[in-house]
Amino acid sequence: MSYLSLQNLRKDYGGKIFAVDDVSLAIEKGEFVTFLGPSGSGKTTTLMMIAGFEQPTSGHIALAGRAIDPVPPHKRNIGVVFQNYALFPHMSVARNVGFPLRMRGVPKAEIAARVARLLAIVELGAFADAEPRRLSGGQQQRVALARALVFEPDVLLLDEPLGALDKNLREQMQIEIRRIHRELGVTTIYVTHDQTEAMTMSDRIVVFNGGKVEQVDAPLALYRRPNTPFVAGFVGDNNVLDATHAGGGRIELPGVGPIAAALPSDCPTGPLKIALRPESIRLAAGSDAPAFTVQGIVNYGDSVVLVGALGTVPLKIRLPAVAASNLTVGQILRIEWSPDAVHVIGTAR
Amino acid sequence: MRPTMILLGIAVAVFVALPIFIVLPMSFSTSPSLAFPPPGYWLGHYAHFFRDPTWTGPLINSFIVAAGTTLLTMLLVTPAAFTMTRHDFRGKSAINVLLLTPVIVPHIVIAVGYFTYFAKLGLLQTYLGVILAHTCLTSPLAFLTVSAGLKGLDRNYERAAQSLGAPPIVAFFVVTLPVLRAAFLVSALLAFVHSFDETTVALFISGRDVATLPKRMFDAIRLQADPVLSVAATLLFGVVLAVFAASFLRKFFKAGVSR
Amino acid sequence: MTPTKSTPHRPDRLALILLAPLLVFLVVFFLVPLGEVMWMSITEPSFGFGHYGKVLLDPHYRRVVLDTLGTSLMVTTVCVLLAYPLAYVTAQIGGTIGAVLLMLVAMSFWTSFLVRTYAWMIILGNRGPVSELLKATGWDPPPLMLFTRFSSTVALTHILLPIMVMALYAVMRKIDLNIMKAAASLGATPFSAFRNIYFPLSAPGIVSGSTIVFVLCIGFYVTPVLIGSPREQMISGMIGAQIEEFLAFGEASAMAMVLLVVTVAILAVYHRFFGLDKLWG
Numbered sequence: 001m002s003y004l005s006l007q008n009l010r011k012d013y014g015g016k017i018f019a020v021d022d023v024s025l026a027i028e029k030g031e032f033v034t035f036l037g038p039s040g041s042g043k044t045t046t047l048m049m050i051a052g053f054e055q056p057t058s059g060h061i062a063l064a065g066r067a068i069d070p071v072p073p074h075k076r077n078i079g080v081v082f083q084n085y086a087l088f089p090h091m092s093v094a095r096n097v098g099f100p101l102r103m104r105g106v107p108k109a110e111i112a113a114r115v116a117r118l119l120a121i122v123e124l125g126a127f128a129d130a131e132p133r134r135l136s137g138g139q140q141q142r143v144a145l146a147r148a149l150v151f152e153p154d155v156l157l158l159d160e161p162l163g164a165l166d167k168n169l170r171e172q173m174q175i176e177i178r179r180i181h182r183e184l185g186v187t188t189i190y191v192t193h194d195q196t197e198a199m200t201m202s203d204r205i206v207v208f209n210g211g212k213v214e215q216v217d218a219p220l221a222l223y224r225r226p227n228t229p230f231v232a233g234f235v236g237d238n239n240v241l242d243a244t245h246a247g248g249g250r251i252e253l254p255g256v257g258p259i260a261a262a263l264p265s266d267c268p269t270g271p272l273k274i275a276l277r278p279e280s281i282r283l284a285a286g287s288d289a290p291a292f293t294v295q296g297i298v299n300y301g302d303s304v305v306l307v308g309a310l311g312t313v314p315l316k317i318r319l320p321a322v323a324a325s326n327l328t329v330g331q332i333l334r335i336e337w338s339p340d341a342v343h344v345i346g347t348a349r
Numbered sequence: 350m351r352p353t354m355i356l357l358g359i360a361v362a363v364f365v366a367l368p369i370f371i372v373l374p375m376s377f378s379t380s381p382s383l384a385f386p387p388p389g390y391w392l393g394h395y396a397h398f399f400r401d402p403t404w405t406g407p408l409i410n411s412f413i414v415a416a417g418t419t420l421l422t423m424l425l426v427t428p429a430a431f432t433m434t435r436h437d438f439r440g441k442s443a444i445n446v447l448l449l450t451p452v453i454v455p456h457i458v459i460a461v462g463y464f465t466y467f468a469k470l471g472l473l474q475t476y477l478g479v480i481l482a483h484t485c486l487t488s489p490l491a492f493l494t495v496s497a498g499l500k501g502l503d504r505n506y507e508r509a510a511q512s513l514g515a516p517p518i519v520a521f522f523v524v525t526l527p528v529l530r531a532a533f534l535v536s537a538l539l540a541f542v543h544s545f546d547e548t549t550v551a552l553f554i555s556g557r558d559v560a561t562l563p564k565r566m567f568d569a570i571r572l573q574a575d576p577v578l579s580v581a582a583t584l585l586f587g588v589v590l591a592v593f594a595a596s597f598l599r600k601f602f603k604a605g606v607s608r
Numbered sequence: 609m610t611p612t613k614s615t616p617h618r619p620d621r622l623a624l625i626l627l628a629p630l631l632v633f634l635v636v637f638f639l640v641p642l643g644e645v646m647w648m649s650i651t652e653p654s655f656g657f658g659h660y661g662k663v664l665l666d667p668h669y670r671r672v673v674l675d676t677l678g679t680s681l682m683v684t685t686v687c688v689l690l691a692y693p694l695a696y697v698t699a700q701i702g703g704t705i706g707a708v709l710l711m712l713v714a715m716s717f718w719t720s721f722l723v724r725t726y727a728w729m730i731i732l733g734n735r736g737p738v739s740e741l742l743k744a745t746g747w748d749p750p751p752l753m754l755f756t757r758f759s760s761t762v763a764l765t766h767i768l769l770p771i772m773v774m775a776l777y778a779v780m781r782k783i784d785l786n787i788m789k790a791a792a793s794l795g796a797t798p799f800s801a802f803r804n805i806y807f808p809l810s811a812p813g814i815v816s817g818s819t820i821v822f823v824l825c826i827g828f829y830v831t832p833v834l835i836g837s838p839r840e841q842m843i844s845g846m847i848g849a850q851i852e853e854f855l856a857f858g859e860a861s862a863m864a865m866v867l868l869v870v871t872v873a874i875l876a877v878y879h880r881f882f883g884l885d886k887l888w889g
């Protein structure tokens with residue numbers, strides 16, 4: 001059995017839909033798992049149920065083989081870092097970090113030593129006596145992290161911990177959090193709605209949508225083989241197209257005709273959805289390749305995104321900047337892609 | 350338009366403030382009657398006031414009643430405010446109405462009720478009776494103040510404390526209470542001042558034994574108005590002013606220290 | 609394991625336990641005595657609705673009710689007229705003047721009714737400053753001002769004025785003065801901009817302030833009893849007198865109930881149109 005397991009968790013706030021709807025997850029010890037999903041998809045609610053602040057309407061949570069449903073938050077031994085840090089304003093940095101140890105009746109001398117060690121890990125040793133509100137956002141973030149880690153929690157939960165920081169600081173803190181995770185090896189669940197953050201930090205990503213889990217996978221697998229149209233569209237830029245499998249490995253786009261695609265052997269026939277990454281499309285040399293009409297050009301500096309249509313099907317293409325000089329709107333281009341680039345959504349490859 | 354408004358505003362403010370500045374000098378008047386302006390000044394009325402147990406008694410009674418009321422009010426209102434701000438349940442709006450009724454009912458109406466009800470319970474002319482009645486009257490305002498504080502408090506403070514190992518009760522005393530110090534202080538002050546000033550209900554139920562300062566003043570004004578009253582009035586005014594000055598100075602002092 | 613209802617570790621019983629003491633307290637020490645008033649009004653000394661008939665029909669009582677309403681209406685009106693410019697200065701002109709004025713209002717608000725009533729007894733007394741002033745201008749002997757409807761109206765106005773100012777201030781503070789500038793840029797004179805834009809925007813403050821002041825005024829006991837005319841009592845004074853002088857609990861209770869019903873009715877109408885939560889700003 002896995003270290004932390006959620007079984008058929010459901011949370012009903014009395015709204016039209018369940019805030020969390022039948023979520024089951026198995027998380028291994030020491031793993032770094034990210035919850036990724038749009039606003040309102042149930043990430044925080046799931047986290048709050050794990051921490052014990054919300055009771056599931058139904059379902060169970062087990063930690064290290066033990067059901068923790070009846071355990072109140074203060075006895076769960078789970079560290080939480082909140083988006084706005086929730087540092088206690090009336091306590092110094094050291095007293096904030098020492099708080100969980102005082103609650104556990106740890107002897108004074110040991111508290112001092114452990115607080116000093118954690119503050120060293122987050123590189124804030126010099127700020128032990130500072131008032132939290134006098135620290136910068138990134139520093140406050142690190143105090144919150146130290147406070148949630150100092151009592152050696154079984155699990156660390158972070159709810160959009162970098163949401164309030166600017167871009168540079170975010171990247172710095174992402175590296176920092178990964179480093180600390182490597183150093184201490186604590187099982188970590190990290191909530192974000194920033195897919196780049198999820199891709200760069202996690203061992204595995206759990207994609208939430210409308211209270212349900214859409215897919216659980218390693219970052220690259222998630223990127224290459226989205227299981228649902230939602231994941232295909234949410235993780236990275238993508239073209240999600242309606243297509244038909246007539247049988248015999250021939251894929252047709254309505255109004256365009258057959259296209260190059262390498263289908264898995266178990267691919268069912270009939271209508272299906274395919275995903276085609278914009279960056280996997282190239283300009284073709286021959287004149288018999290599919291024709292793409294450019295309707296808009298967005299320049300990103302290092303690359304250019306062309307918005308247009310393949311026949312009647314809307315399509316996005318991302319080209320390296322060098323390949324896309326002197327293109328104009330209205331131009332018709334011939335395009336191609338490797339048959340491997342076509343992913344049939346819902347199949348294994 | 351603008352200058353006219355300013356002039357009118359100032360004139361009205363003078364009307365608002367002036368009477369207070371009439372009472373203060375009267376308490377130092379040498380005149381045995383209410384002549385204003387006073388023919389001369391001395392501290393004789395103060396000496397008189399503090400030597401007369403029929404005045405000092407009520408003064409002490411008022412402090413006892415106000416302190417008891419403040420304590421009881423905060424003890425009852427704080428947990429209730431927690432439930433009302435943190436939970437949703439059926440009948441909540443009805444309960445909200447009940448909690449606020451004491452501000453809607455005119456004091457004279459409930460005074461009539463207390464007069465007979467407390468007589469039956471043997472609570473007439475007791476500290477406990479006045480404290481119970483005053484707690485009803487002060488609870489809505491204290492409840493609103495505490496609730497406003499709780500609504501403005503980020504729940505994550507308490508959640509953080511609990512996730513770090515603090516049981517809910519400990520989290521309240523170690524985190525919520527200190528963070529919301531200001532809201533609790535203000536609502537306690539409001540309760541204290543309200544009870545210290547309350548006249549109508551105290552008139553009917555405090556009787557002679559536990560007469561509060563306002564009750565004693567009311568009786569004195571009715572009988573014959575002498576300048577010792579001005580001392581009582583000045584004290585009544587002074588206590589309120591002192592309570593607020595104290596809270597203001599505290600803030601001022603703290604701001605100065607942390608700067 | 610099957611997806612069953614999970615066991616909540618923090619039952620909502622705790623929420624109830626926290627709320628219950630205050631609820632029980634208010635029921636036992638507020639609602640029950642209030643019910644006692646209602647009960648006495650129909651049972652004291654014997655069962656019947658006679659007291660209500662008397663209170664509502666007897667010309668003497670009707671006079672008291674009408675006097676109370678009349679005085680309260682007068683006080684409310686004067687309060688609006690006086691409070692409006694003061695609130696305007698504090699809310700819109702602000703600066704040092706505004707801050708000082710606001711502080712004076714707050715100070716007055718926090719001064720006991722009793723102290724302020726007493727102050728008016730000095731001011732309007734026959735040896736007070738107003739009398740002396742009138743004497744100096746040749747009006748000798750000066751008119752008796754104390755213990756008249758005039759003195760109670762003045763004192764009540766003075767006592768309730770800060771509340772009106774605060775109600776107006778709460779609304780005016782939220783009015784964006786750029787609207788007035790926009791009106792001016794569209795060609796409105798200052799006066800017409802005030803009349804057509806500022807005044808309507810501040811009207812909710814007038815309504816809620818007036819409601820509070822009127823309701824407080826009809827139930828006011830201390831001031832009218834001490835400073836008003838003994839022959840033109842207000843309802844609350846009458847209730848007090850019935851109890852203290854005549855021990856007529858039935859009649860006093862019936863009057864108290866009428867006062868309560870009128871108060872609740874006014875607040876209910878306000879609630880219907882504006883919502884009670886707006887009443888306190």
Ligand SMILES: Nc1ncnc2c1ncn2[C@@H]1O[C@H](COP(=O)(O)OP(=O)(O)OP(=O)(O)O)[C@@H](O)[C@H]1O
Nearest residue numbers: 013015019037038039040041042043044045046193
């Ligand atoms: N206390 C609550 N009462 C009622 N509904 C709630 C409550 N908390 C959350 N919800 C609803 O539950 C759903 C899931 O909310 P949740 O906060 O878990 O989303 P999220 O994925 O964390 O979103 P975000 O990225 O915006 O933080 C939303 O529709 C939200 O409106």
Ligand SMILES: [Mg+2]
Nearest residue numbers: 043044045159
């Ligand atoms: Mg969230």
